[in-house]
Amino acid sequence: MNIRKWKSNNEKLRQIFDTNESNNISKHKVLGLIWFMEIDTLAVDLEKLCQQISFDVVTKRTILQTLASVYDPLGMLSPFVIKMKLIFQEAWKQSLTWDEILPASMLHEWKKSVSEIHLLRALTISRYVFDSPHQVEKQLHIFADASPKAYGSVAYIRSRNLDENICISFLYAKSRLAPIRDKRITLPKMELCADLEAARMRCYLVEKLRVKFDSIYLWTDSKITLYWIRSSKFQKDVFVYNRVQEIQQLTANDNWNHCPGSINPADLLTRGVSAQTLLSSDQDFETPMTAVDFCLLTIPQSTTQSDCAVPDNPIQIERFSQYRRLLRVTAYVLRYVDLLRKRVGFKEYLTADELRRAELFWIKTVQFEVFKEEINALSNRQLVPKCSKILSLNPFVDDDGILRVGSRLGESKLEFDEMYPVILSKSSDLTSLIIIEAHEKTFHRGTNFTLVYLRKRFWVIKARQAVKTIIHRCLLCKRMKGKAGNQPFAPLPKNRLLASRPFEIVGIDFAGPLFVRSSSNESNRKAYVLLITCAVVRAVHLELTPDLTTESCVLALRRFFARRGVPNVIYSDNAKTFKRTTLEFQQLRTTIQSETFHNYLAENNVKWRFIVERAAWWGGFWERLVRSVKDVLKVAIQRSTLTFDQLYTYLTEAEFVINARPLTYVSDNERDLSPLTPAHFLLGTFPSSLTTASFQEADKNIRAKWKARFRFADSFFKRFRTEYVQLLRSAHHGPTKFTRELKVGDVVIVHDSSIPRLFWKLATIERVFVGRDNRIRSCELRLHNGVLLKRSIQHLFPLEVN
16 A cells, blocks of 8 residues: 555655655644644644735624634644634623624724734644653643633643653643623632633543553642532532532542642633733743742642641731721631531621620730740740840730730729730731721821820830821821922023013913993993013013904914014913813813914914913913002002903003013112113113103103113113022022922822812822923823823822832
């Protein structure tokens, strides 16, 4: 018979086989898998699938077609395929029809997964699972794991040859999705399903493989299911009982062991990973050496049923945030132990004795961990060691075995706990819970109040330091008494100190509304003041606008540009600060953010810069002038209601008065120069009156002397630098309370004047913005809902939590 369809990884045998096929082919398809003969590895055939994948229309039908095209009998791609199966299951949950296009979120996940399929062509496993034909020891290891979405198991073979070389090879894997309908299946029950899958896999592999294993190990990271499997007690839950019965029939108790969840390789089957992660993970199917060897080291010498019994103290203190909750849980556990031992009957509510018993249990446990030598010495009527920290407290052990402070107040009428308080260490988790409860019972009043309440029953070593630490971390105290961030006053920017023409650098703000009288019999209408001030010479320009529309604001700026020149930079409040309840400020925000407004600025080569949201003091040089304008108008108008023209006239006169205000020191000496005012830079002289006649009747000699002394415009700026700028040196100087520097990742409370302090939101610092003095001035924050916002540090209350 002419032998055909034969392939071998041995080159000599391939030459002997008389076939029509070329012997140079390095890979061959066998039993649906790809066999790389030269390196003797197997891989899943994905060539046709990669060519047929289409992203045009993705429905539930196309997903099923793709999943059916993946032929992977050994489960090599299970960690990746499980992600695609979860998408298919989600389509069933949303009751999508077979030809209905997937929603956007599911479609994105599907395309992301399918685009990685071509990478899996590089995933291979060894065809021969042993290192050599002569093996001294052969072990079968099966790992099981589960999650709320899926469960599965994976098998490895661990072999050792004559040279003591260890070889661990992937053998088989299988995964399943969690059922959709049954909501009663908890995570321990899912873990039990994974263990059942591992037990069935053991029987299948032992039956089908012609290998005699020296030992078989089944691993699970669930201690609950391990206890169910090893327990001989009848399970009341039918779901648990049926599966435990089958597991016990298929396997022996000695086969089952516990594996830490962090190194369980079956974890990849339950959560799903990307193709790149599967190829590069240290815990993939090709390199489970660490997991298997580590688990073997954790197996005790004798694995009996008592090894997995419930430990003496299954409750972890660090998982509790309240002392009373810890006592209640402990009391229920102790009651359950008594019920198992048939000491007591069933009770509906906890009693004071049960809570007292739970408290004594924890005090004994914590004291014995810290003061073991002292308790043993006092119990045996010996002296306390000289190195003990409690030697000065004259300690003793009471009848309940509790270590207490000795006292000279035995004849007083105080309570026993108050005369002889319980000794606790400040580093214990139990002590932290007790301090937190004392702090809450005193309504967060402070260190002294908490200490007084605490020492009625307990004596904590270095208690003041421990209480301060707890109070410092208390979130409610931070909300109610926390201090906002603070920094010294920032240095003035360069564009406020260097000489420039008037209104080259300006700040802009709106004031109002003001009510004007209509010419007809209609009701009074509103008008608004557009204030523009020079950041250098502190001159002011006022425009009256009939409303807050884009057209009115642009026309006001056009009048300003025509009369004062086009500025280079305009500063203003952030547009988001106008989120008010009144219609006017909502309309103003819309105007400033409109495209027409910004197009007009761009055409005139004007840069518009916003300050940080809600930090009005950042724009102090225009906010102060808003107040000055309001003061002048209050005196001028008083209770009158003017027409638009009358109000515009008064506003122009107010502009004159404000521009005539002194910027430098006003001297009493008649020989000194007159004070420098913004009008000097606008008019070249100091206006003496509002009327035109006053200018004509001014002393011509004085004006001539003035012009002779300041012949050039630089003369004003010389006085500006020598007099006005020097005055700015001492402005805003005062003591500053420094707070700790904020950094990225810190959790802060965000100040919000519109709601009570208890309702202020928490946020995480994403970015920090540093000023010219290298100090943090503002931060970008992320709220719990993902919204990003920017606030100054004066609005942030750090929690010192990251």
